[in-house]
Amino acid sequence: xxxxxxxLTAQSVSWAALGGSILGGGGGGSAxxxxxxxxxxxxxSDLHLTPIDAVDPDSIIITAxxxxxxxxxxxxxSPADLLRCVExxxxxxxxxxxxxxxxxxxxxxxxxxxxxxxxxxxxxLDAPCNGRAHPTGVMGSLNLHRDPSYVTTMTCVGGREExxxxxxxxxxxxxxxxxxxxxxSAVEAGGLVAVVRNPVSAQFLRENSALGxxxxxxxxxxxxxxxxxxxxxxxxxxxxxxxGGQVLTHGTVEDYQLRSEGGxxxxxxxxxxxxxxxxxxxxxxxxxxxxxxxxxxDLIMTFDAQTGRPTPTSDLAPGxxxxxxxxxxxxxxxxxxxFDKELLAEVEGIIHRPMLAHVDF
Numbered sequence: 606x607x608x609x610x611x612x613l614t615a616q617s618v619s620w621a622a623l624g625g626s627i628l629g630g631g632g633g634g635s636a637x638x639x640x641x642x643x644x645x646x647x648x649x650s651d652l653h654l655t656p657i658d659a660v661d662p663d664s665i666i667i668t669a670x671x672x673x674x675x676x677x678x679x680x681x682x683s684p685a686d687l688l689r690c691v692e693x694x695x696x697x698x699x700x701x702x703x704x705x706x707x708x709x710x711x712x713x714x715x716x717x718x719x720x721x722x723x724x725x726x727x728x729x730l731d732a733p734c735n736g737r738a739h740p741t742g743v744m745g746s747l748n749l750h751r752d753p754s755y756v757t758t759m760t761c762v763g764g765r766e767e768x769x770x771x772x773x774x775x776x777x778x779x780x781x782x783x784x785x786x787x788x789x790s791a792v793e794a795g796g797l798v799a800v801v802r803n804p805v806s807a808q809f810l811r812e813n814s815a816l817g818x819x820x821x822x823x824x825x826x827x828x829x830x831x832x833x834x835x836x837x838x839x840x841x842x843x844x845x846x847x848x849g850g851q852v853l854t855h856g857t858v859e860d861y862q863l864r865s866e867g868g869x870x871x872x873x874x875x876x877x878x879x880x881x882x883x884x885x886x887x888x889x890x891x892x893x894x895x896x897x898x899x900x901x902x903d904l905i906m907t908f909d910a911q912t913g914r915p916t917p918t919s920d921l922a923p924g925x926x927x928x929x930x931x932x933x934x935x936x937x938x939x940x941x942x943x944f945d946k947e948l949l950a951e952v953e954g955i956i957h958r959p960m961l962a963h964v965d966f
Contacts, residue, residue, distance in 0.1 A: 624826030625715030633711010633738035664703025669718035677796020736938030742784035764794030850932025
C-alpha cells in the first residue's frame with residue numbers, strides 16, 4: 606500500500622479546481638471560491654495529501670462538506686466558519702480528529718477540509734466519501750445511514766452576520782434526520798453552511814470511501830489544463846477521453862429553467878435537442894430522439910465553449926455556447942451510496958423523470 610504523502614502547491618490547487626469542477630457533474634460548488642480556500646491552505650502551512658494507509662487504522666476521521674443551493678443569492682461561508690465547525694465538533698464529542706476528508710469532488714467541494722487540515726495540523730486524506738458530486742448529505746455518508754446503531758454528530762456554520770443570517774448548529778442523531786436539519790440550517794443561513802460530520806475510524810474509511818478520489822481530481826484537472834494550452838475543443842475531447850467518456854454535442858443553450866427548492870437547485874437545460882435534468886448535479890441526459898444517454902451516477906458535464914470553463918448547472922444561460930460530455934459511472938471513483946436504489950427513487954420524485962429503469966446495478 607502507498608504510504609507516501611504528496612505536497613500540495615498552488616499548481617495542485619489550480620488542477621484540483623478544474624478537475625473537481627468537471628467531476629462535480631454540474632454541482633459541487635464554486636471553483637473560484639474553492640481555489641481561494643485551497644490557496645489559503647497551501648500558503649498557511651506545508652500541506653500534504655496523505656494516503657489512508659499512512660494513518661493509524663483506529664484514528665477518528667471526520668468529513669468536511671458544504672451544504673446548500675449553489676445559486677442562492679445570499680449564501681456565505683467564511684474561512685473562520687470552516688474552522689469553527691471543527692471547534693464545535695470537538696467541543697461536543699470530545700474527539701480529536703486524526704484526519705479529515707471531503708465529502709465529494711466538485712469545483713468547491715474538492716477543497717473541503719484543506720484549510721482545516723492546514724491550520725489545525727490534521728492530515729488531509731486522499732479518501733473522499735465520493736469521487737463525484739452528489740446532491741444530498743446521505744449520498745456522501747459512506748452508507749452509514751444503513752447502520753441503525755450509528756449515531757452521528759454534525760456541526761454547521763454559515764451566513765452573514767450583517768444580514769442576521771449567521772447560524773451555528775450542532776445536531777446528534779441518525780444521519781437521515783440530522784442531514785435534514787443541516788439542510789434546513791443552510792436555508793436559514795441564506796443558502797449555504799459549512800459542515801463537519803460523521804466520525805468513523807480510518808479503517809472503516811479505507812473500506813468504504815472513494816480511495817484516491819482527490820488525486821483523480823488533480824489528474825483530471827492536469828489533463829484538461831494541458832488541453833486548454835491548445836484549444837477549448839481539444840481540451841474537452843481530451844478530458845472526455847481521459848474519463849473514458851464522449852462529447853455528446855456542442856451548441857447553444859436553447860432553454861434553461863432553474864428554481865431553488867428546499868435548499869437545492871432544480872431544473873432543466875436543452876442544447877441541440879439534448880435535454881438534461883438536474884438536482885444541483887445533472888441527473889439525466891436524453892438525446893434528441895428521446896433515448897436516455899446518461900443517468901446519475903453517470904457523470905454529465907457542461908463546458909463554456911468560449912472560455913473553456915467547466916460550467917455548473919447554476920451558471921448556465923440561454924444562448925450560451927457549450928460542450929456536453931458524459932461518461933459511465935464505471936469510470937469514476939465512487940462509494941456505496943451511489944448504487945443505493947432507494948436514494949435514486951428519491952431523485953425521481955424531484956426531477957419527475959425515471960432513474961431506476963435506466964441503471965444497470
